Amino acid sequence: METWRIFATALLGVSGLLTVLIVMARVREKTGRWQAVAVAALVGVTALLLTCVLMLTTLPADVSWWLAGGLTVFVAVLAFAS
Template identity: 35%
Template sequence: MQAWRVIATVVLAVAGFVLVLLTMAKTRDRREATSGTVALAGAISFTILVVLCVLTLTVLAPLATWIVVGVVAAAVTVMLLAS
């Protein structure tokens, strides 16, 4: 396993986990959101995060990997600043 893949996956996992929590919080803040909707939003975003982490560890090219990490980190930053 290449070191850059592990580092990119760790950064993606940390930022992605924060993004999952922020997604669940934003869903909860909607007007008619139930606990089931919040759980569904969390499950979907967590599944996407796991798939991205597996792809990062295995097959994505270096440029694509760092673009995905940058996009997720930027999304977390924007969502934290907007809340």
């Protein structure tokens, strides 16, 4: 496995986990129900894991780096906005 795949997946994993936490907090603020928060967490973590597996195995380099970089910028904007 190429080293760039591992770095891109690690970057996506860290920023993805932060995104899932932000989404969970917003769902809790809007609904106040722990069931909705659990569903949001399950969907977010599942999508993140699937994307990480695809990055490690099949996605080309430019798509992988665009996903990792784009999500990192998205998390930075969300963190600065709140």
